[in-house]
Amino acid sequence: MQLKLLWDLQELDLKIKALEENIEEAPLLSGVDEASEKYEELKTEISEKENLLKEDRKTLKNLEMRTQKIVDDRKELSDNMYGGTVTSVKELEQMQRKMELLAEEKVKIEDEILVLMESIEEQEELLKKKQSDLEQCKQDLQKKEARLAEDLERFNRELESLRMERIKAAEKIEPKYINKYNMLAEKHQGEALARVDNDICGGCRVFISSGLRGHLYNPGAMVYCENCGRLLVRLDS
Ligand SMILES: [Zn+2]
Incomplete structure (x- = not known):
């Protein structure tokens, strides 16, 4: 009889041991760490891309301001040239040359603006996709965390009841x-x-x-x- 009780005690102890191992391995098996790492990586990537985009938007704004400045400068030059105040031919020629240089610069800047705007649009689209990926990652992580918490709660409840059972079982054995x-x-x-x-x-x-x-x-x-x-x-x- 004692041997049978001892056998039952061993069965309980083996169940407890297996359950303790389950509890120990659950975080790794749940994939929570992996999902969390993926989420953090994506977050960093997005933040870096956002910074680059911010830089490009700033550059674009500067280029647009530069264009406006050229327009203003040309207007002023033109007013001076045709306002009748400047009579020296040489000076008028210099002003004309400056008008042309400004016009060339404006064309160049406008080309840069076009390229930059296109790149910004592409970056915004990519970011939108990455952000949707991030949301997916977040949901995946939360699901895995919730499942892990559920598993651990169940395991711990089982463990507690097995330990109580073990105490009672051991009391009957010499x-x-x-x-x-x-x-x-x-x-x-x-x-x-x-x-x-x-x-x-x-x-x-x-x-x-x-x-x-x-x-x-x-x-x-x-x-x-x-x-x-x-x-x-x-x-x-
Ligand atoms: Zn043997």
Whole structure:
């Protein structure tokens, strides 16, 4: 009877051990870390792209201001040229030359503006796509976090109930059995007891010698496998 109780205790301990391992591995298996890393990377990428876009918008604004300045300068020049105040031919020629240079510069800047506007438009579109990717990432991360939290809560509830069960189970077992069990469990990764099936030790799969077999029918005897040293249990069923 004590051996059967000890066997049940071992079953409980093995369940507890497996559950503790599940709890330990759950964060890694959940993919939360990976999803979180992906999310942070994308966020950084977006922030960098936003900064570049901001720079380009600033450049565009400067170019537009420069164009306006050229228009103003040309207007002033033209007013002076045709206002009748300047009479020197040489001076008029210089002013004319300046008018032409300004016109050339304006064309060049307007070309730059066009290229830049196109690039800004492309960047805005890409950013929009990245932001939608980010939203997707965020939802994925939140889903995984929620699932992990749910799993952990369930595991911990199970663990608590198994530990209570274990306390009750251990109370029914005599200390000398418990001591032996603890010693053997440490040696055999929690599997102190081995079930005998068809005269084979369930722990090491080696045949039980005929000499030992007889002792297995004595309910009070503690019989150990000659090969692995585990405490042998016969279970009806
Ligand atoms: Zn064995």
